[in-house]
Amino acid sequence: MERSNNHNDLATTLAEVRPGPRDAFAEELNERVAAGFPPRSRFDNSPLAGFLAWARAIKPQRLLFAGGTAALATIAIATVVIASGNSTTSDPRPTGGLLSDLAPVEPGESSGSESIPQAAPHLPATSAAGKSSASAESASVEPQIGGPSNDRANSLSFKPESRHREIERSAQIGLLAEPADVAGDSTKIFAAVHDADGIVLHSTTSSGSNAGAIFALLIPSARLGDALATISSIDEVSFRHEATDDITAPTVSAREELEESRARIDTLLAQLAAAEIESEAEAVESELRGERRHAARLRARLANLDRRTTYSRVSVRIASDPSADSGGAWGFDDAIGDAGRILAVAAAVTLVGLAIAAPIALIAFLAWLAHRLWLRTRRERALDA
């Protein structure tokens, strides 16, 4: 206690030796404060310096509020843009993950990694009755190699380059229809096949709330484009896939083998005519029968290959669309569906935004934290120096 009292005189003396500012400095500082610390250098007047000063002056809460508002506005705008894009250019029904909604496939646009070649059919993807159009369409790349001409492939929908190649084509089309329209759509499918001189290999039609139909068709390749266009216009297209397969090699091979077989038969016939001994004639006849069977098999194989290029296999699936069973009027169910889709898109946008922003924000936060720590350490060291 005595020691503390001894320090009292020191404390009093310390207060007496307290340094005070010069009057000139105090005056100058008073003026600067009264003027609100005006910029002293040219740099201080620059917009960048102004922005930095403004940013430093903002309260963290306000900064968070402003950032949150900006993020919400971005999400809302992105949602509106993407949702409106989906409703006008693609199938509104989600066919893939959330991200598939973010990248709607335009009609006529390939969803595959390869672009549609010029030889690919340019088929209208728009649907009838003002409904939205097809969402996905793909086609394999058609070979562009020269070769013998082929009139069968000289169709409207495929490029002339395919004439000298033996190309097998196939297509799958999905249609969405109201349950009550499935039967009518099926009839239109039959009519389209008839108009194209095609063949219905198989068909299944069911009615009721889960009404639907499945068709396996053979369409003349020369009229495939027209037929697909007609089928696509029957109802709303949910998907369409087209593929081509080059079967030139097996066709040429079968044709050459057949020619060789025919030549062999001719040779055997000549040998048979020249045979003088009965046993020799029997041996030649036996060989001739075998060669004829071989030639028959080759002809069948060639005919099959020929049929595959002449006709294209087309699968059509009609699925009923319960959400469309409202007579065209936008109702409560539609509203629920639309709200769900909008929420899904908003969630996707948010997720993508977070995936991008979160690591950046984390790195920035860690960098800021490290800078603060470094600065504090350096400042404390200045006292120990």
Place this chain on the structure above:
Amino acid sequence: MHRQGSWPKPPERHVTDPHLARSKGVNETAIDTAAPASADLDFERLYHSSRDDVYAYAAGLLRDQAAAEDVTAAAFERAYRKRSRFDTRKGSARAWLFGIARNAALDELRRRGRHAELSVDPVDAASVPGADEHGSELRLLLADALGGLEARERELIALKFFAGLSNGEIARVIGIGASNVGTRLNRTMDKLREACDGAL
């Protein structure tokens, strides 16, 4: 043994302008009572009440008049720019201001990369009016003893006796516990006392 808060307050001085209360020697209790409780900081009031204290702290720590003036101006300018970020829940306005002033002073120390040498005596120790011969001698000895302190010790003295901060405010400014502040202050005063006694 010394108890926290038992040091005498700086002597009261004649108050001519209520805005310059602390600058004229009014203790911090009166200022804290008058400080706005809302989040909005009355910067001008804070400036007028703390200008001389900030300068005294900077001069006491840096022992360089020009540097102290620079630090004081920089501290108030930074505080002015950041005034909207002041949060009453995190402490008093003076503690917040001295936190900024301390950063500015340490930046100055760091920039110079050395302990500041006394280029201008912060006070003419022997010229306090009405002081007796013994008092003048003690002031001179004290000024010398302050120069022999480490920067951390000198900072404590400056914050406590030049700036007039309470132990709690000092604790908040330098980031240690209030009781630790009292202990360190007592140790530093012992050191000053020994230096003065040894000189006598």
